[in-house]
Amino acid sequence: MPDTNEYAATFGFVDADSDGRISAQEYADLMHRLGDTCTEAQAERAIEVMDQDGDGLITLDEFTAYMARAEG
Ligand SMILES: [Ca+2]
Numbered sequence: 001m002p003d004t005n006e007y008a009a010t011f012g013f014v015d016a017d018s019d020g021r022i023s024a025q026e027y028a029d030l031m032h033r034l035g036d037t038c039t040e041a042q043a044e045r046a047i048e049v050m051d052q053d054g055d056g057l058i059t060l061d062e063f064t065a066y067m068a069r070a071e072g
Pocket residue numbers: 015016017018019020021022023026
C-alpha cells in the first residue's frame with residue numbers, strides 16, 4: 001500500500017499556486033529551486049510522462065499513480 005499522504009505532501013510542494021494541478025512551469029520552477037537546470041521542453045516532457053488524460057497538467061491522482069508505478 002503506497003503512502004498516499006507522502007505523495008500528497010510532495011504534490012503540494014510542487015503545486016506552487018495550490019490549484020490542484022502541476023503545470024510544466026511549476027515543474028520547471030521546482031527544478032530551478034532545487035538548483036537543477038530544466039528547460040521548458042524538458043519540463044513539458046516530464047509532465048507528458050505523468051499526464052494520463054493529456055490535458056498537459058498533473059492532478060494528484062496522476063501524480064500518485066506515477067509515483068506508485070515508479071516505486072514498483
Ligand atoms: Ca498549480
